[in-house]
Amino acid sequence: xxxEIYNTLTRKKEVFxxxxxxxxxMYICGPTVYSDSHVGHAKAYIMGDIVSRYxxxxxxxxxxxxxxxxxxHLTDDADEGEDKLDVAARKQKKHPMEIAEFYTRRYYxxxxxxxxxxxxxxxxxxxxxxxxxxxxxxxxxKGFAYEVDGNVxxxxxxxxxxxxxxxxxxxEQEASGRVEARSDKRSPQDFALWKRAEKGHVLRWPxxxxxxxxxxxxECSAMSMKYLGQTIDIHGGGLExxxxxxxxxxxxxxxxxxxxxxxxxxxNNMVTTGGVKMxxxxxxxxxxxxxxxxxxxxxxxxxILQSHYRGTTEFVPEAIKSAEAGYEKLLGSYDRLKxxxxxxxxxPLDRSNTIVQRFIEAMDDDFNTAKAIAVLYDLATETNNAxxxxxxxxxxxxxTIWQNLAGDVLGxxxxxxxxxxxxxxxALMNLIIKWRKEARERRDFAMSDAIRKExxxxxxxxxxxxxxxxxxxx
RNA sequence: GGCGCCGUAGCCAAGUGGUAAGGCAGAGCUCUGCAAAAGCUCCAUUCUCCGGUUCGAAUCCGGACGGCGCCUCCA
Numbered sequence: 450x451x452x453e454i455y456n457t458l459t460r461k462k463e464v465f466x467x468x469x470x471x472x473x474x475m476y477i478c479g480p481t482v483y484s485d486s487h488v489g490h491a492k493a494y495i496m497g498d499i500v501s502r503y504x505x506x507x508x509x510x511x512x513x514x515x516x517x518x519x520x521x522h523l524t525d526d527a528d529e530g531e532d533k534l535d536v537a538a539r540k541q542k543k544h545p546m547e548i549a550e551f552y553t554r555r556y557y558x559x560x561x562x563x564x565x566x567x568x569x570x571x572x573x574x575x576x577x578x579x580x581x582x583x584x585x586x587x588x589x590x591k592g593f594a595y596e597v598d599g600n601v602x603x604x605x606x607x608x609x610x611x612x613x614x615x616x617x618x619x620x621e622q623e624a625s626g627r628v629e630a631r632s633d634k635r636s637p638q639d640f641a642l643w644k645r646a647e648k649g650h651v652l653r654w655p656x657x658x659x660x661x662x663x664x665x666x667x668e669c670s671a672m673s674m675k676y677l678g679q680t681i682d683i684h685g686g687g688l689e690x691x692x693x694x695x696x697x698x699x700x701x702x703x704x705x706x707x708x709x710x711x712x713x714x715x716x717n718n719m720v721t722t723g724g725v726k727m728x729x730x731x732x733x734x735x736x737x738x739x740x741x742x743x744x745x746x747x748x749x750x751x752x753i754l755q756s757h758y759r760g761t762t763e764f765v766p767e768a769i770k771s772a773e774a775g776y777e778k779l780l781g782s783y784d785r786l787k788x789x790x791x792x793x794x795x796x797p798l799d800r801s802n803t804i805v806q807r808f809i810e811a812m813d814d815d816f817n818t819a820k821a822i823a824v825l826y827d828l829a830t831e832t833n834n835a836x837x838x839x840x841x842x843x844x845x846x847x848x849t850i851w852q853n854l855a856g857d858v859l860g861x862x863x864x865x866x867x868x869x870x871x872x873x874x875x876a877l878m879n880l881i882i883k884w885r886k887e888a889r890e891r892r893d894f895a896m897s898d899a900i901r902k903e904x905x906x907x908x909x910x911x912x913x914x915x916x917x918x919x920x921x922x923x
Numbered sequence: 924g925g926c927g928c929c930g931u932a933g934c935c936a937a938g939u940g941g942u943a944a945g946g947c948a949g950a951g952c953u954c955u956g957c958a959a960a961a962g963c964u965c966c967a968u969u970c971u972c973c974g975g976u977u978c979g980a981a982u983c984c985g986g987a988c989g990g991c992g993c994c995u996c997c998a
Contacts, residue, residue, distance in 0.1 A: 480998075493998035533996070616926060617994075665996090687998030692926090717998070718928085724990060728997060755946070756936060761929080761991085768935045771947030778946085781960075819937050823945035833961055894956060901958075912960050
């Protein structure tokens with residue numbers, strides 16, 4: 450078996466072979482930092498996280514680049530609309546860069562909580578204006594772009610391949626009545642590479658075409674090529690970015706370099722509620738930091754991983770709660786195993802183990818995390834039985850498997866530092882358990898039950914078994 | 924109008940030609956002073972519907988119905 454990835458460009462699963470043996474360059478379109486992150490961001494960046502984690506598990510040297518868009522795009526590619534960062538800045542009476550910095554920090558906080566590893570390089574659009582201008586100059590020199598009164602547009606008619614990612618033909622676009630004609634573009638489907646800054650536009654830079662700011666799509670082309678080369682292995686993002694954003698990126702990049710821009714395009718599907726897309730503009734979206742008040746962030750990650758990244762995820766309380774219940778069952782098994790194993794040096798991962806094999810087979814199939822999680826439930830059952838049967842030899846082997854599959858690849862095990870903070874002293878708990886045991890021995894069940902009930906209310910669960918009483922935090 | 928996706932048990936959800944994964948909820952049993960946890964067992968003769976291809980279809984083809992996405996900022 451080998452890793453197969455569904456390539457949006459070819460609309461089929463392809464065996465993954467990196468351009469340079471042993472190394473992978475990947476780019477996932479990052480957020481525009483003018484508001485807080487919502488569940489849609491979680492799904493997209495969990496996908497990027499899983500892809501990079503699994504590639505590393507397979508032994509690849511991965512460079513993961515994810516931009517921070519701190520130049521507000523116009524709300525459309527015509528000459529209308531407003532810069533989103535400018536709007537937020539004006540409302541809050543702040544400089545646009547304050548807005549960008551504020552939400553960038555909060556973005557990372559929100560993603561950290563989901564156990565999403567930070568990208569290796571997180572370039573900001575405002576830090577790469579020079580690169581963007583250079584790319585635009587090249588496109589002008591090669592005749593793929595034209596300037597009108599301080600605005601520079603990409604000439605879609607010059608690009609024979611335009612539409613190859615999204616399956617759109619330019620003639621069809623022209624037939625659509627939805628493309629605004631009100632601008633100085635030659636053709637409605639041409640898109641802006643550089644915009645002239647009007648009076649009052651705060652974010653602006655000097656350029657060969659006068660003061661202005663970059664268009665929506667150019668930053669990703671410029672930054673991905675700067676850090677990953679002219680052809681990169683994997684480029685991805687949310688499905689709604691397929692058109693026009695990624696289509697335009699391909700047009701710009703390939704016209705400038707004459708080389709393929711991306712080998713594998715990956716797109717994640719949406720998060721829905723009641724079957725309808727959750728989105729900012731629809732007003733049915735939920736901010737992650739609000740959800741964190743109600744749910745453990747890792748159980749939200751688990752909920753998302755229980756569906757495939759290319760399918761939709763139905764995000765309703767009933768689904769989240771049932772996922773959370775299943776997730777806690779897995780964690781319970783892992784916690785008991787960790788306690789049973791104690792502090793010993795763990796063996797290396799045995800990749801020939803049946804459970805590991807099945808897990809790899811699932812992940813090799815276009816990152817099928819739902820199937821991979823089903824394997825973890827078998828791992829949990831095996832773990833629970835091994836603990837009950839006191840198979841001491843087997844336990845460290847199982848713990849290694851948990852840490853590799855559930856921990857390193859899926860990222861659903863709590864990090865040691867972030868596990869439930871305990872203000873409960875183990876020594877005091879042992880004392881309480883000892884007294885309760887004495888009460889039980891003299892059959893004072895009223896007392897022993899009262900102790901259990903009150904501890905439960907304090908967040909500590911007691912569990913009696915043949916081996917004695919154990920405790921855990923709720 | 925153009926392009927595309929989806930419809931699997933009460934809920935979430937994998938499966939894309941070989942006879943329905945997994946989780947939650949539910950039922951029973953084991954263990955147990957009780958509870959919890961855990962284990963075992965049960966829980967879709969069937970995949971929206973109707974035709975077709977095939978030895979064989981949830982999976983392929985055609986049609987109907989229902990839902991959704993993109994085409995405008997969006998993960």
